[in-house]
Amino acid sequence: MTAYPNLEQALKYYFGYDNFRPGQRQIIEGAMQNRDLMVVMPTGGGKSLCFQLPALMKPGVMVVVSPLIALMQDQVESLRKNGVAATFLNSSLNQYKTRSREQALLGGKVKLLYLAPERLLSERFLPFLDLLHHQVSISAFAIDEAHCVSEWGHDFRPEYRQLKLLRSRFPNVPVFAFTATATNRVRDDIISQLQLKQPCIHIASFNRQNLYYEVRQKGKSTYGEIVSLIRENEGSGIIYCLTRKQVEEIAFKLQHDKISALPYHAGLSDEERSQNQTRFIRDDVRIMVATIAFGMGINKPDVRFVIHYSLPRNLESYYQESGRAGRDGEPSRCTLFFNYGDVKTIEWSINQKTEEQEQLIAKQQLRQMIDYAEGTVCRRTIQLGYFGEYFPGNCNNCDNCCYPQPVEDWSIEAMKFLSCVARCKERFGMSHTIDILRGSKNKKVTQYKHNELSTYGIGKDRTVDEWRMLGRSLLHQGLLEQTNDGYSVLKLNALSWEVMRRQRTVSVAIPVKPKVPELKQNAKAAAADMLMYKLRSLRKELADAQSVPPYVIFPDSTLRLMAQVQPQTRDDFGKLSGVGSHKLSQYGDRFLAEIRLYRQEQGLSISQGKFTPGNNSPSSTELQTLQLYQQGLSIREIATQRNLRPTTIVRHLCDLIEKNQSVDINQLVSKEKQQKILQVLESLGDISLTPIKEYLGDSYSFDDIRLVRGKWRRQKH
Structure with a gap:
């Protein structure tokens, strides 16, 4: 197998991580060799990175098929925050924006394109894909949520079946299938339906070690237990219910008890569901009370607990729904409340099915779910056994292992x-x-x-x-x-x-009332920690200004590292896991200033190193560019004399403007353009350049925007 020594460098540069998670490197190497892939990797395992990083390292555009608008928008936003040229095309865009993005794609300015299967397979869009492949080349098709291809999957979607057309239309373009949950039968069906050719198969362990699983008896005291769980656990949580009525009742009770919660179910308008979801993702509210209609479209990594007020219909659904907790790898809790009333409700629903075979399958799946709820062995043994993975038990992170029942x-x-x-x-x-x-x-x-x-x-x-x-x-x-x-x-x-x-x-x-174990690792990250609280507040402020979820700025794990290490220089800050080059440039100074201010308040030593807030000195290479610019040379002339690309010289000038050096921006960008760009920056905030460029149109260049952004950032500081 070919070795790719630069993968770790690319990982750090784009995503800020020093090491791959288990299995990621092997999958990415397969992708780099243009192999078809069949990847089963549970939620939180980092499957998105397995196609995002190859997309950045291979020529052409990677087309990502994703079933939900919210999910693709979220991933694109996260990529842009890492300085990655990604975009999506879906029904939320007007005609002008769609055309603008298509032109950017044909111009080779985009590395990842996210699409729903319906658009990809439409008669109008397929010829555009042909043109894109001819002009720029398609590096691969990445099919996310690939279990939707299979009738045996828990979320079958007929339009996914038609994706086999990609193989006949683009026979030499590799196809990557990714899913978080798939039994052997579903996996074989995906390979068959997508016509994968001798795929590189990777099946990661389904064991989510950071999740604590417990089952409690559902009764009169259940609501009180839910309130206790919310108050004992930090961060965001999801409560799943079987019916809309239960959702509304619990959300209302929580609000009455001064706990910020919102409902989510199919009975709400599209606009209200979307608003509630956005408020949850952006940490404006802590709790989402929802039917199972909620969840697939979110990519929120810092959900600290998932509570099932009602019994799920099958183990696969439960694994996926509970797995929305702790996607960032941090300790999280999954609690299921169980009684026979829910069993009866599900049985009644199953009996409404007209197909006898469907009824039998559904009843068998329900029996497996009840077995899990009533099981006295390790919860992981039952879960993993369902997916064909042997686990010996004694996980020490479930109620049956920590508190065995008599x-x-x-x-x-x-x-x-x-x-x-x-x-x-x-x-x-x-x-x-x-x-x-x-x-x-x-x-x-x-x-x-x-x-x-x-x-x-x-x-x-x-x-x-x-x-x-x-x-x-x-x-x-x-x-x-x-x-x-x-x-x-x-x-x-x-x-x-x-x-x-x-x-x-x-x-x-004999069931006994479970003790509630203390998640000791969580305690270290308590919001009572003053620096952590300050960093969270800063992150929320930046996120609100840019209309993005806080975790897109930095994940909790990176904030925790900041609080522990307390870096005081840009070099040290850039070494933190989760800080890539783009985020170091965008946010480094703001977070370093917060850390230094905290240390000053606490009477701790403050480094006199490279970073001093409000006094960023130009680097030696920037000073060389400044000297030539002040001699009257143009950007192109400076680039030729220094044997550098013009874009590098522009970046030098941007940084020099931001550092308050004497660069006359009026000679580089007209005052009219400056005024318009500044207005857009005030409106959209310090986001990546692509959406700003799309908003302004073709008469504004990326260089124009970069230079004015340097001026805008200087004014902000």
């Missing part, structure tokens, strides 16, 4: 339960069986004269929930069966009779 011998109760099923001639479900055991006098019991059975009333000493817990446990242990005809009638089998003949004992794990 196991009791319930053989006598099991004999009573199974005997009651037998005496009812195996014709009834669990609720009716429990009614008989507890001596209920309801109409159905008396109608069938089941109040005359010998098992009537022999289970009054146990609650309904305890009997139901036993019944489910018998089903999961294979000691009892249940019909799949929608009526869930209980049936005995050979093992049932062994229990009743005292040939087999029955043990049941």
Whole structure:
């Protein structure tokens, strides 16, 4: 395999990271060799970087297929903040902006293009792709959320099936398939449907080590527990509910309890959903209460906890929804509240399906979900086993490993339960069986004269929930069966009779109220830490000014490093993980000033090194450019004399203007243009040049904008 020694350098330059996460380098090397890729990498594993970095290192444009507008806009914004030329085309753009972006693509000024599958496959757009490939070349097609291709995936989308057309239309362009969740069956289906040619297959571990998983019994105290979880855990959180009504009720209660929360469900208008999502992403509110309609379109890495107020329909959905916590690798919590009322609601929904096969699959998936909720072994063992990955248990980061439930011998109760099923001639479900055991006098019991059975009333000493817990446990242990005809009638089998003949004992794990473990690593990052609080406040201020989410400026992990290391020079600041060259240039001075001010307030030493706020000295190369400029040479003449590119000379002049050196900008950009550019900068903030250029139009060059931005930054400081 070819070695690529410059990959780490490119990683640091563009994204600010010193090292790749597990698996990333091998995937990127495969991409650099123009191999087809099939990558299964869980949320938080860094799959986006696996196609973004090759896009920057290969000639041409990489076309990224993404299913949601919000997701593609978010990724493009994050890339632009790293100085990467990325754009998207979707229905949110007017005709002028669409045409402007298409011209930029054909002019070779863009490295990554994000599209929805519907636009990519449209009759109007395919000829544009042909032209783009002819003029600039398409380096690869990256299919994000590739599980949407498969009917066996949890989020199948028919339009994704048509992506196989790319292989016949662009036979020599590699196709990269990326997904966060896929069973073996789904993975094989993706390879087949996209017609991948001998793909380089990479399956990362599904083990999200930073997530703490727990299941709690859902009851009258659940809302109080949710409030406690919110107050005990820092940062943003998502609460998932089964119905719109539950979403509205919980959001209203939280607001009443002075917790900033917003609802999100299909019953809200598109505008209201979009506004609520934006406010959550930008940290204007802490909590989003939502149906499962929320989540796929967000790329928020600093969600610290996900609470499921209702049972998900299957393990794959639960893995993905809970996995929206801790995408930045920081410790986070996933809590599931479970009761049988939710099971009944989902069962009713499943029974509305017209296809019998669909019903059977859905019921099997629900059973697996219940197994997870009631399981007494390591939560990761159950989760990872679903995806075909063996995990030995003892993860030390789930409730069952940290606080194992006591196991009791319930053989006598099991004999009573199974005997009651037998005496009812195996014709009834669990609720009716429990009614008989507890001596209920309801109409159905008396109608069938089941109040005359010998098992009537022999289970009054146990609650309904305890009997139901036993019944489910018998089903999961294979000691009892249940019909799949929608009526869930209980049936005995050979093992049932062994229990009743005292040939087999029955043990049941008894749920206990879980202790809430302290996430010690989180405590170090508490907002009570004064410097961390100051850095967060500065980040929010910058993000609001630029209308972007705070994590786009810097992730929490980088802020935490700033607070720990407290760098005082640009060189030291640039060494922090998450600080690339573009962000060092854009934000370095502001954050360094905040750190130095904090150290001054605390009476700590302040370095007299390279960085002094408000007094940036020009570098030696910038001074050479300044000397020649003051002699009257043009930009092109200076570039020729110094054997440098004109764009490098322009950057020198921009930095010299920003550092308050004597450069007459009026000789470089007309006053009229300066005025217009300054207006746009005041409106849009200190964002990347591409959207500013798109806003101003073709009569303004990137050099014009750079130079005026230097003047604007100087005025701001």
